[in-house]
Amino acid sequence: MRFVGVNSREAMRQVRAALGDEALILANRHTEQGVEILAMAESAAEDGNGGIGESTPRSAEPGRPAAPAPPDPTQAFEAMSARLLEEMRDMRSLLTERNRPESPETLGEKLIQTMLEAGFGQALAEEVVSALPEELARTAALDERALAWLARQLAKRLSGLDDEAAFMDRTGIVALIGPTGVGKTTTTAKLAARYVMSHGTRPVALVTTDSFRIGAHEQLRIYSRLLDVPMYALNADQPVSDLLERMKGKSWVIIDTVGMSQRDHRVIEQVGHLHGGDSPVRLVLLLNAASQPETLEEVVVRYRQAAQAAGGELNDCIITKQDEAGRLAPVLDIVMRHGLRLLFVSHGQRVPEDMVLAEPVALIEQALADRAPLTRPNVRQVAEPAVRNSGNLLGQGRRLAGVLQALRQRLPGFERLEEAWNLLGLPSTIQQQRLEELLSEYPGPGQVQGMMWSERRRVPGESWSMPDVALSPEGTWLALPLLQHRQVAGQKARLEASLERHLIDLHLMSGLPDGETGEWLEQRKLSWCSQVRGSQRVEHAGERLSLASLAGVGEGVSEERCRFRGGPARLSLSTLPVNVALKGSRRGQEHLAAQAWLGEVRDEESSRILGTRYWIAPARLGGESKPLLLTLLQGDVLPQLARRAWQRLDPAELGELRADLKLSMAGGLATVAAHLDLAEDEAAMDLRAELLGLGGGRRRRRDVALLESLIQLFMVRDTIRHLGLGERETG
Template sequence: MSVAKFVAANGREAMRQVREAMGPDAVVLSNRTVEGGVEIVAMRDADLGSVQATAQVYVPPAPVAEPTAIGDLRGELQSMRAMLERQLAGISPAQSAVPSAAAHGVAASDPLRESLFEWMVGAGFSGQLARTLLARLPLGYDRPAAMGWIRTELASKLPVLGDEDSLFAQGGVLALVGPTGVGKTTTTAKLAARFVLRHGADKLALLTTDSFRIGAHEQLRIYGDILGVPVHAVKDAADLRFALAAMKDKHLVIIDTVGMSQRDRSLSEQIAMLAGVPAPVQRVLLLNGASHGDTLNEVVHAYRHDAAPDGGGIDGCIISKLDEATHLGSVLDVVIRHRLPVFYASTGQRVPEHLELANSTALVERAFLTPRRGSVFADADAARRRSAGTDDEAPARGGADEVLRSLTDSADALSQCVAELNGAGLGLDLARSLWQQRSAGAPALRAMSQQVREAVCRDVTRQCEQYVLASAATLQVAVPGRRTPQPMQHTLWLADRDGMPLAATVTPTGRAGQPLGEAESDAASLRAAMSAARKVVNLIDAVPTAATLARWQQAGERWVASARKTARVVSAGAAWKLDALADTLTFHAVGEDTVREREAVRWLASAEVRVPDSPVRGKGTPEGGIDACLVVARLADRATGELLDTRYLLCDPALAQDAAQVARWALWTDAADARLRTLRHAIDHFAQDAESGHAAGAALAALQLGLAVLRLEHAPTAAAPAFLARLAGRTVRQGVPVPGTVLNEGMGRMLALLDVLEYYPGRGTAVPAEAMEVLQ
């Protein structure tokens, strides 16, 4: 049997030696990085038959009931939590007589319902609503299932406006009412902007009855001028009737009313003024999401019943100041109790971005996700506990309760999150394996680097059609032992098919040095491995220098550079500015897109050009330069033909046949800076606690964890981003992508939780590997 070892400076040279010695059908047995280059062990294809004849048949091990093992772990955590809750509840004799959840109708012998009661009340929901729901809680639910059931029940009882078009389509008059300072004027402008975007400014008019607040009319008039919508002020019922009669040709009129306290005796006069106009008026009440529940309840009752005894005072509501709310459950509780439809939710001051169509599920989820720090305005039960002298016991109980509750809840949700991430193929399994080996020595580090290269080669082969894209930027990085930050080149490798991040490298610039986290191999070897599978295309901000271009041409690499419209090139023997040359080209439609809620068509044109070495002056045509292909991509409104965007790109002439691809790649580079900052944050975040002497392993693991986060950011899964944000203690807004820095923080906490569950001290031993496969 002929088995031989070949060592060369790189993989290409080693494979050349293999083919020369053993023929093109040789079988590669191993491939690893060694000092001085790459080592390949191979054998002749003819000798493979003898190996196959003596090989033993593999018999897979008997299957193991994995869900049962992990289920036993969750059961132990839940039982231990319930036992400690009962024991801690009886620490103090005085505490047993203190009214708590039991005093509100929730049995103290049922720790699950007691903890759920406190969870709901802590989010701002009333004890009455909490008791009502918990009385209907199905039997047999664990805490995560019960929490999910409660969220679903609350969302089903929260009436919302299902379709914005139905509100605008019926037209007529829409009046915003509510107490002072609740945000009626700003909300009026937001509604007007949303209407104008859909139906145009000529079908809308704005009125204000606020003649008391200084500058109220002027503020609304400024918004009206921006939108091209007329704004008028009225003083009394007669003025209002006259103004509405003059605006009967308008499809919708929005009225910004004067703010009035729910206890103001003039409130009934305002409602009567709105009821006295000939056209039907929809009255929409603004509720301050940051207000106390009792105040909100009084506001709704006053505007709906006291000011309008027939009960027809309010048609719906808008919840404002969600960004300021600490107990959002209070306003949701009031809305549910009064069966008041929620039209919109306001989350800030920006017009019109910070106005969202109400979504019952998102509002309920936000109520429970809103971070709440310790409050001096505690509820009555907490106050009575302090007055009973149980301050020493309370922290102990609360701390134990929160730790146990966190472990119990996380066991199920964490396994689902990790399974979802692994199923998405984001490379988390490799990243976590590297994370667990980050403190290993140099031999393990070499094996880790080999794992990374093999994974990258597999991903490049699987996800790239013809090319692999390289986007690089230089960032300043703090280096231990140096006074000033060191410039480091961060390179992100993307798939040409969809822009999915495939690999990342970090290398010092300006001098030779090892890239961060690649102890034995450098970025050049990883680049060579990828270029052996696919052509490399460098995405850059400017046309490359002659030296850089020569280096890329020698390696068989391509390039794409962004260019300004005023840049000059040579075409057909004449010098042109890019925008002028573009006007002479023939464009072809290559696809459709949506930009700022406008349907658009993408148009493409290309031409062979030469980029001169020196600036073009006068009418002369300079000699020399770089041959390139000009790609011009235009985005035009589908209905009107209005030009929305134009991009000018210069690329390697070899890419002339792939002009449409080049235009797509340019769009992906828009997010390159943000992606590289996320990668930098991941390196700093995950490698910050690295022990002395293990920085290289920690940096390699941090780099791969950052890459997994970038992939999740590029292709979000259904539930994992929200779960990671929750672990990071951040609030997630429905439909808004979770920032990469938040995903980094959540990923770090997820790794810590996995370590806790894997080495759960209550079991005395580590969790069996077959059980951990559910979490890995």
């Protein structure tokens, strides 16, 4: 008999109830319904009918059972044989199903399987999928959008050489290091050839330290003659400084070092000799694409340790012998996890044709295109490689640097928010001085086209007011808001000052402008929109009514997707023409021809009403007002987020913190978190998921989780900087 329960305990309860405590369990498995158990009664063979006999027959006399018919031994044996045969078939089917590779169910599992099939390791696969955006995670479809997201995430983790010319133009010594047979001599010739093609032969020189391998000198000498550049020989135990006098006038020197196993203790000595001179030496590690992942891992770790022990750094690499590798993903996995910068990829012996500049996007596409089915039965049970925990802080530091760089590129003013954070812990007087300097030059020329003026009253429960938020020419909020107490007094004076300094022609306000300000706005035909309360009275059809009472009168315009209180929502908009009275207007200017907008916000899933909003804009703007009122609606969340950030910025944890600096940071963190929550483009989706994976995790409210993640991002950034593993020069 088969029994299905939501868990093992429930299924066993059914077994005991039907077959008793002596039931024989034949098999069990997990199904979509829960746990399925195959069982039979231990006495089934003894009762002669295999447990499948009919119920006891009754006589025609009501309630009186008839005597059971004597069992037929032949029929009982055949029935028992048939049942046992059926059970054997079921067990065989069950065993076959268990040995069949389990198909991944969620999109995350499918993406992990895709990476494993390509040759990427489990550690990197799980790290990437940990940042899977919720927009994609809702579906299990491994479609083009999901694969494009995967390619973007991998490409972001693969750092390349942005500008080959900048690398070549930087004078100094480049030393190629790596195990024996990795292709250092050929790569030395290829690099020299690329340099000669752009800079000529005069500034370059070749150096070899390989005195162990027969013919090593001669091979490089042949290349030097073909390229018409000088070659020098240096003993492996001889410091580079011994040659510097002979190489005066050479601005680019390439050293072909002796190949050593990563396990050779002389590796540290070799790297130490390379750093023995006064000229800086750039170390470049060569990685054989055809090597086993475990070997590559050991090569990177040991050579990096050697560089550190010698007082140097090893951040760059070149992949060699790509043409001999079955798959590209394993070596790319090593490069990404360790945060190395990949300069070039070599794929043959021809000089210089068989070496190209590393292009992360193309390499990732090539790696994902070359996939093979997994031999292990279950993605979730694939054995963890021995190198799972070998990724170091430098790799994480580069990942964090990538997130910070994306925020700088996306949000104008984010660099100033970083500068404000950098003031934490400084003495109060220095904080104040540097904050004054920072804010006096902010925002810069051309950065601002509009302003979202916050309410001129305190945030509930706090002693401060929400800072004002500037809008870029593209309509993006500037990351660092403007403190209210630094603005000039008076509404009209503030708007005039903003027009004079930044040529601002867009004003979003809380509440109607006063009469003087309204006249000033209308005289200059500036764009403006005010979010008002439902109690705001307007004149419509000859009557003076509140906006709330006109909710059913307006003409339906559209329904817009939006976010409200950290969740997806829909905004139903209606509008109607009204006249509004501006307080303090001169006689004859009491009423302004305006357009009233009424919005009803509903939960996207349940259609439950979440709130209503009202806006007033000049009638001359017509439908151009719609994006303005949407921006005002989105700004609703800023005071709440700023209040939460204010409470999270604890001086006991972060060091001395002035109130105005704390408010600048709290407002900035709120603005960035809200922007990322509201943005709908794929770049924002990726950045959002990356942040949530790094910091606060996923919470019920996404904007709050993003705020927590941003605070965590800055704190981890500080920690990594203190360890000396922060962002580095890329030239």
